[in-house]
Amino acid sequence: MKKLLTFILIAAVLCCSCSSESSPGDNEGIDLPSPSNLYFPPSQSPEWETIEASTLGWDLAAEQDLFNFLDEKQTKAFIILKDGKIVVEWYFDDHTQNTSWYWASAGKTLTAFTVGIAQEENHLDIQDKTSNYLSEGWTSTPLEKENLITIWHQLTMTSGMNALFFDCVTPECLNYVADASSRWAYHNGPYTLLQKVVSNATEMQWTDYFNTKLRDKIGMDGFWLSTNNLNNVFFSTARSMARFGLLNLNNGVWNNEVILGDGSYQNAMKNTSQNLNKSYGYLWWLNGKSSYRAPSSQTEFQGELIPNAPADTYAGLGRDDQKLYIIHSEGLVIVRMGEDAGENLLGPSSFDNLLWEKISDFIN
Secondary structure, three states: OHHHHHHHHHOOOOOOOOOOOOOOOOOOOOOOOOOOOOOOOOOOOOOOOEOOOOOOOOOHHHHHHHHHHHHHOOEEEEEEEEOOEEEEEEEOOOOOOOOOEEOHHHHHHHHHHHHHHHHHOOOOOOOOEOHHHHOOOOOOOOHHHHOOOEHHHHHHOOOOEOOOOOOOOOHHHOOEOOOOOOOOOOOHHHHHHHHHHHHHHHOOOHHHHHHHHHHHHHOOOOEEEEOOOOOEEEEEOHHHHHHHHHHHHOOOEEOOEEOOOOHHHHHHHOOOOOOOOOOEOOOOEEOOOOEEEOOOOOOEEEOOOOOOOOOOOEEEEEOOOEEEEEEHHHOEEEEEEEOOOOOOOOOOOHHHHHHHHHHHHHHO
16 A cells, blocks of 8 residues: 555556558457457446356366466456456455555546547547647647647657656647657657546536546446646546446447447557557557557567467556456456556556466466
8 A cells, every 4th residue: 555655646657540641550440349248237236247267167277376476466456357247356465346446557548438439429529639629839849740739649649749758748848859640659748638638628527527428327436536736547446447348348338328339439449540559559558469669668579569468459558567458359358456566667568478378377
């Protein structure tokens, strides 16, 4: 809990068409079919159906190894859903089913989803200039460069601004480095301002719009908290993260209620959004691509983001190894919340691949 309190006080933490300067990346237009016969837990109840790993033919001998690994790596909560039902639900130390924990950057996926809802309701278009919603001068870039930046660039981390002041959202921190679409850089400032874009477009407070259109409809708990008066971080129980994962596994439909019905937006959100980082969609990390870039780096690494995970895995990944994995081909949603597992990175880490080695031994 000491680390959590420190985090709270000081954490620094496309529709299918891209902009005219960008081209689609790997797997453009690939649909992600929903598994059939999904189970959905009641929205206003702690009840949640379970299924035994033995019934699924999973390797019970590997289950204890997975548990021990998670325990050693300072995990607080771990959940595996199969077709919506709980197979594994483990809590460690003093963490419980009712304990809230921070999503860190895994919560960016919540913002991407909510932007899609706002577009579907015709409050905004992601190809619009950001200045249409934040007014001119929201950055310190020359006006002609600022006018190149759209909501789409905020969603894809391609705004072209200097990420040195990582969380800062005021104009003096948002400085020009390159034209929008020409550079990928993981940058919290433009991302965080997406929430202000939605708020101004909908004429509602961000939290009110998010709660009404997404959180409350699927029975999530949780709240947004400004951890450093700049970055807005979501906190919830592990089950609430699992609910959001299940919603995405079913492509935006919760137990026959459509939460986000724009299939083109969802398809773009969960596939390569640009060619600068093939493993990045709209604030989601993507596996199975030919290369990837990592936060705080301009290096392009060859190979898949998580080689031990199924190729169709996509994920919300956050600081201190907050993990939300979704695998359509397997009907799986997997949640890990906890302390840093060893590298203290902002999103992807080697822990992903190590964890998936253990998961694969268990479920295969």
